[in-house]
Every structure is written in structure tokens, then in C-alpha cells.
Amino acid sequence: MTSSLTVKNVTLKFGGLTAVNDLSFDISPGSISSIIGPNGAGKTSVFNMITGFYRPTAGQIILAGNQLVGKKPSQITRLGMARTFQNLRLFPNLTVLDNVKSGMHSRTSQTVWGALWQTRAQRREETFIEDSARDCLRFVGIEDSCDRIAKNLPYGAQRYLEIARALATKPRVLLLDEPAAGLNYEEKEDLIALIKRIRTHYELTVLIIEHDMGLIKKISEKVIVLDYGQKIAEGTPEDVLSNPRVVEAYLGKEEEAI
Incomplete structure (x- = not known):
């Protein structure tokens, strides 16, 4: 099966800081996938590169066969990419x-x-x-x-x-940046149902950044985990959330007994 979205060997540097390092992943058409990771892991930087707000230092980003690197956000929107923001950007x-x-x-x-x-x-x-x-x-x-x-x-x-x-905007791929932020439990349950209906009704692919692990487990078919700009795990929610590297990234490494 071809990918709706391919991120291939993408790196993003700001001066001496590497925000994203040699990141690769594929998102299947019609899937609901998530990117998770601790604060500062590079998640929103990935969205900003996919949507043309940042230009990668290296690598390729391909939407349904179209190379996105170097295109303006408006051009990427016309190719079928839409997003929401962690901090609301309404008029x-x-x-x-x-x-x-x-x-x-x-x-x-x-x-x-x-x-x-x-x-x-x-x-x-x-x-x-x-x-x-x-x-x-x-x-x-x-x-x-x-x-x-x-x-x-x-x-x-x-x-x-x-x-x-x-x-x-009639997207092929919808990026949701922390859509559950600030919502209570019932609102989150309604959001999960809405995202599933969106996927089915509009026949599109959904990629989510989210901190709420309960939501991630209920809605995601694939999870990509970032830490310090690098992918440390990828797979089903069950596999990823039991991965020792993921647990360590979120909870910190237990100190050895003295």
C-alpha cells in the first residue's frame, strides 16, 4: 500500500541546536496515527516542517507523491494538507x-x-x-x-x-496538534468519536500530536515516539507504551540502588 505521507531522513537544525534528527516514518492512507513524546521532543517542529512553516535542513517530505520541501504553506494546503494548532489560531x-x-x-x-x-x-x-x-x-x-x-x-x-x-480546505491529510488540550473527560470522548467520523466520512488520513495517553490508546492505530528530536519507538499503542525506552523518556531512568 502506498503512503499518504512519507517523512524520509528529515533533520531540522537551528544554529547549533538539532531539533529533529534523521527522522523517517510512513503514514498509511486512511489511518489514524499519533506522534508522542515529552515536552521539547520535536513534535510540533515535525508538523511545522510538514506544513511548510519550517524548511528541513535535510530530508524529504512527500504527500501523495508530491515533494513538499521548499513549498509555501499555501501551496501545501492546496495539495491536500490541513492542520490545527496547539494554541488556537482563529479569527x-x-x-x-x-x-x-x-x-x-x-x-x-x-x-x-x-x-x-x-x-x-x-x-x-x-x-x-x-x-x-x-x-x-x-x-x-x-x-x-x-x-x-x-x-x-x-x-x-x-x-x-x-x-x-x-x-x-478539503484535505487528504489532517494534522491535529493537541486537539484534546483543555478538554474535560466527556469532551475528550466526544472528540475521539468526532475524529473517527471525520476519517470515515471525509475518507482522509489523520495524524495527531497528543499528550493524553488515554486518548492515544483509544484512537491510534500507529504511534511514533520522539525524544530529543529522534524516533525511539514506532508501533501499536500497546507495544509502544510498554517499550522500556518510551517509559524511560517519560518517567526518567530509575536511579540504581546504592
Whole structure:
């Protein structure tokens, strides 16, 4: 089976600091996979390289046969990559609906001329954008809030709004950076169900960064573990979370008895 996403021998250096070191992994189409590791392990740096915010010092990143290294974030979005952020990056003073419509910018085709003169094609596209945005909001369960200002939504709903905006770009691969951060137990259970529905309904691949091990075990088919920018384990949640190197990375090495 071909991979939806391939990261091959990727290294990222900032001056004398190596944030990610010779990292390789494949993500299968239609899978739900996770990247875990202690704080500072390089997880978000990996997402930033995949989405074009950072350029790797070395290595390749391939999405459905397309080389991503050297492309701008907007170009990578058009190729089928979407993401959410650990710290919400909504437009706080826009409505919920307008936030999702903004995510469709990369898929629009009309010109400034069409917008100024409100051509028939422009009006058709505006209708399509609004209908698609409402569909995304309906899917994540917050369509009733479409006219509310984004910053006035409860925190959990803001998380769902960011997911809806990512879905509006029509991705092949969806990257979720700590989607459960700040959520209570019931909200996390709802999030797990939503991610599974997203995978099935939109027929896409999901890659998650997450600290919540309970969520990781319930949702992930493959887990990649980073420590100090290097991959130290890869496999099923059960295998990875019982790996001594992973336990050591999270809990620290037990001191030998004196």
C-alpha cells in the first residue's frame, strides 16, 4: 500500500541546536496515527516542517507523491494538507461561519474583477463556499453557532471550529496538534468519536500530536515516539507504551540502588 505521507531522513537544525534528527516514518492512507513524546521532543517542529512553516535542513517530505520541501504553506494546503494548532489560531472577532469560509480561500478561483462586478460565476462560488462552510460546521456539531463571534464560543467549541475550518480546505491529510488540550473527560470522548467520523466520512488520513495517553490508546492505530528530536519507538499503542525506552523518556531512568 502506498503512503499518504512519507517523512524520509528529515533533520531540522537551528544554529547549533538539532531539533529533529534523521527522522523517517510512513503514514498509511486512511489511518489514524499519533506522534508522542515529552515536552521539547520535536513534535510540533515535525508538523511545522510538514506544513511548510519550517524548511528541513535535510530530508524529504512527500504527500501523495508530491515533494513538499521548499513549498509555501499555501501551496501545501492546496495539495491536500490541513492542520490545527496547539494554541488556537482563529479569527476571534469574525463570526464562526466567516472563520470556516476563510479556510476555503485556497480553493477559490474567482478574480478580483469578478468580486468587484459580482459576476454570475462569483455569486455561484460564494453560494458554494457558504454551503460548504455550513456543512463543515454541521458535521462537527456547531452549526447553531454560525453567527456568533468566534471568541465568544466556549473553549471546546472553539477547538471544533478550528477543525471545521481545516476540513473546509478539503484535505487528504489532517494534522491535529493537541486537539484534546483543555478538554474535560466527556469532551475528550466526544472528540475521539468526532475524529473517527471525520476519517470515515471525509475518507482522509489523520495524524495527531497528543499528550493524553488515554486518548492515544483509544484512537491510534500507529504511534511514533520522539525524544530529543529522534524516533525511539514506532508501533501499536500497546507495544509502544510498554517499550522500556518510551517509559524511560517519560518517567526518567530509575536511579540504581546504592
